[in-house]
Amino acid sequence: MNTVDPLPPAELVKPPARPSAVVPEAPGQPWYSLAGLWRRKTTVIASLSVAAILCHLALRFGWRAAPGISRIPLLVTLVIGGLPLVYDLFRKLLRREFGSDLLGGISIITSVLLGEYLAGSIIVLMLSGGEALESYALRSASSVLAALAKRLPSVAHRKHDTQIVDVALPDVAVGDFLVLFPHDICPVDGVVVEGHGVMDESYLTGEPFQITKTSGSAVISGAINGESALTIRTTRRAADSRYAKIMEVMRESEAKRPNLRRLGDRLGAIYTPVALSVAVLAWAVSGEAVRFLAVLVIATPCPLLLAIPIAIIGSISLCARRAIIVKSPVVLEQIAECRTAIFDKTGTLTYGEPKLTEQLTAPGFTSAEVLTLVASLERYSKHPLARAILAAAQAEGMALPEATNVGEQPGEGLRGTVSGHRLLVTSRNKLIALKIAGAGQLPPVAGGLECVAVVDERFAGILRFRDAPRADSRSFVSHLGPKHHFARVMLVSGDRESEVRYLAEQVGITEIHAEQSPEQKLVLVRAETAKAKTLYVGDGFNDAPAMMAATVGMAIGQNSDVTAEAAGVVIMDNSLTKVDEFMHISRRMRIIALQSAVGGMALSMIGMVIAATGHLSPVNGAIAQEVIDVLAVLNALRAAFPPKVIHDL
Numbered sequence: 031m032n033t034v035d036p037l038p039p040a041e042l043v044k045p046p047a048r049p050s051a052v053v054p055e056a057p058g059q060p061w062y063s064l065a066g067l068w069r070r071k072t073t074v075i076a077s078l079s080v081a082a083i084l085c086h087l088a089l090r091f092g093w094r095a096a097p098g099i100s101r102i103p104l105l106v107t108l109v110i111g112g113l114p115l116v117y118d119l120f121r122k123l124l125r126r127e128f129g130s131d132l133l134g135g136i137s138i139i140t141s142v143l144l145g146e147y148l149a150g151s152i153i154v155l156m157l158s159g160g161e162a163l164e165s166y167a168l169r170s171a172s173s174v175l176a177a178l179a180k181r182l183p184s185v186a187h188r189k190h191d192t193q194i195v196d197v198a199l200p201d202v203a204v205g206d207f208l209v210l211f212p213h214d215i216c217p218v219d220g221v222v223v224e225g226h227g228v229m230d231e232s233y234l235t236g237e238p239f240q241i242t243k244t245s246g247s248a249v250i251s252g253a254i255n256g257e258s259a260l261t262i263r264t265t266r267r268a269a270d271s272r273y274a275k276i277m278e279v280m281r282e283s284e285a286k287r288p289n290l291r292r293l294g295d296r297l298g299a300i301y302t303p304v305a306l307s308v309a310v311l312a313w314a315v316s317g318e319a320v321r322f323l324a325v326l327v328i329a330t331p332c333p334l335l336l337a338i339p340i341a342i343i344g345s346i347s348l349c350a351r352r353a354i355i356v357k358s359p360v361v362l363e364q365i366a367e368c369r370t371a372i373f374d375k376t377g378t379l380t381y382g383e384p385k386l387t388e389q390l391t392a393p394g395f396t397s398a399e400v401l402t403l404v405a406s407l408e409r410y411s412k413h414p415l416a417r418a419i420l421a422a423a424q425a426e427g428m429a430l431p432e433a434t435n436v437g438e439q440p441g442e443g444l445r446g447t448v449s450g451h452r453l454l455v456t457s458r459n460k461l462i463a464l465k466i467a468g469a470g471q472l473p474p475v476a477g478g479l480e481c482v483a484v485v486d487e488r489f490a491g492i493l494r495f496r497d498a499p500r501a502d503s504r505s506f507v508s509h510l511g512p513k514h515h516f517a518r519v520m521l522v523s524g525d526r527e528s529e530v531r532y533l534a535e536q537v538g539i540t541e542i543h544a545e546q547s548p549e550q551k552l553v554l555v556r557a558e559t560a561k562a563k564t565l566y567v568g569d570g571f572n573d574a575p576a577m578m579a580a581t582v583g584m585a586i587g588q589n590s591d592v593t594a595e596a597a598g599v600v601i602m603d604n605s606l607t608k609v610d611e612f613m614h615i616s617r618r619m620r621i622i623a624l625q626s627a628v629g630g631m632a633l634s635m636i637g638m639v640i641a642a643t644g645h646l647s648p649v650n651g652a653i654a655q656e657v658i659d660v661l662a663v664l665n666a667l668r669a670a671f672p673p674k675v676i677h678d679l
């Protein structure tokens with residue numbers, strides 16, 4: 031039995047002042063230090079370039095200074111800003127990374143050699159501004175996850191004997207006793223050892239209910255305590271809590287580079303030699319080196335450097351606003367290539383809200399008695415069947431007595447004491463394994479879900495449930511082929527075959543795999559992924575191995591949250607419509623990104639021809655390239671705004 035003896039009572043007096051519930055900033059140098067400036071070097075270089083160009087124009091046309099004096103700001107920009115950029119590009123060249131930004135480095139060097147300092151400074155501005163914009167967009171895209179992380183308290187109230195002392199969160203150890211005051215945010219995962227109240231866990235789990243907590247109840251970090259003070263025993267360090275996982279997810283999401291950006295590099299690898307060839311040819315035919323520079327300036331592929339990442343980040347932000355957390359940006363491209371869809375059953379294609387449909391009792395027990403005892407205990411459980419039992423008891427107008435000594439071990443069932451009766455709610459197989467008295471009276475297996483009630487070590491009754499399919503499950507499954515080009519749709523579940531087949535018939539799936547353990551699901555998904563790219567949609571709980579094996583893993587439903595590490599996408603709302611929205615956002619992102627990149631390159635190639643014929647100076651070419659950049663970026667920004675139709679269910 032998973033119970034803990036309560037601690038001696040203590041004075042639960044809230045300290046007069048406590049630090050605000052925010053996450054302390056990551057250790058490091060402040061932004062104004064040399065290290066901080068270096069981390070933001072592209073932003074600093076871009077700002078310097080703008081100031082230098084404005085200063086140059088003011089000196090030359092405002093004060094009509096001598097050319098040598100007016101060029102000083104430009105030289106400063108080329109030395110301070112251009113050299114680091116050229117150095118970075120040179121390192122890429124040594125690694126044989128012939129990206130699209132190589133043209134920018136060649137243009138900077140050529141502009142210095144030819145004395146075209148203004149054109150060179152504009153190129154520095156284009157390159158550094160593009161990188162700074164991408165960095166800013168990446169930080170902005172993670173704002174939803176950052177908002178989650180900021181809710182984590184920085185201190186905990188540790189209880190020792192009758193004293194309560196505030197300690198830093200990293201100093202909390204497993205086994206410490208912490209006090210949660212009313213409306214506190216729980217700092218770590220743990221188990222209640224003293225007190226009785228409710229907690230709001232919706233911020234993490236999406237569960238819309240207040241969860242009742244008493245001795246033996248599990249609590250999770252990030253949950254908001256209700257009106258009563260609780261004492262908990264920590265079961266995980268802060269670094270291992272759910273909120274710590276959120277921070278880890280945020281860092282991983284920012285660090286991963288999506289395939290579509292690599293597609294931009296591949297496009298640049300083709301575009302770069304073409305531009306160099308045109309520039310060399312223009313120089314060779316005309317004998318004017320300035321044409322070489324003019325071609326390279328307008329050929330600088332900023333649409334590739336800017337438009338593609340902006341489209342990606344815009345789509346991630348749009349997803350976040352639609353309650354879709356994209357942990358791995360690469361899935362935005364991969365989802366369009368998936369041809370096999372594999373679905374878990376409970377909470378994915380069903381509501382995950384089974385209803386009590388039948389109740390059978392053993393001799394010596396009544397249905398009302400068994401339901402009252404079971405419902406009293408199930409108030410302290412988060413299992414989907416618990417809500418169905420409570421709903422049935424509420425419909426009967428039953429008064430539920432208080433339960434004590436509540437404990438729940440995974441795979442063992444829910445235990446507790448109700449009105450002096452020792453109660454166990456478990457499975458059929460566990461009942462037989464425990465050799466409970468009356469186990470031979472179990473009725474035959476039937477379709478649907480069930481739980482078995484044991485009262486005072488005697489079989490008391492069995493409760494049966496049905497989990498209804500979502501209203502949109504059938505339409506969603508049927509449209510995957512014609513709208514999203516899926517060739518196969520499979521239903522995989524750990525439930526009995528009769529229940530899985532019943533649901534499959536309801537939603538229109540013909541290929542099923544029932545009674546699958548997590549290990550068997552993993553083997554199945556690996557085999558399917560070897561044949562074609564796969565999408566696995568589950569509740570993010572027991573499906574983690576299968577999600578990781580699939581091309582795209584998606585967590586959905588009441589058990590999904592941003593700590594579902596295996597999933598590349600987390601659907602925060604309990605809705606299949608959001609899955610369809612993600613597919614549409616992904617397809618639209620790819621179209622917009624390629625429109626912006628290819629369209630920008632096409633305009634640049636037209637400008638290259640004009641520059642090669644001598645009708646475009648390097649400075650005018652740089653200005654023309656900026657106009658092209660603006661057009662490409664404006665088009666890419668469309669990805670951040672929802673279209674009129676974002677799903678077709």
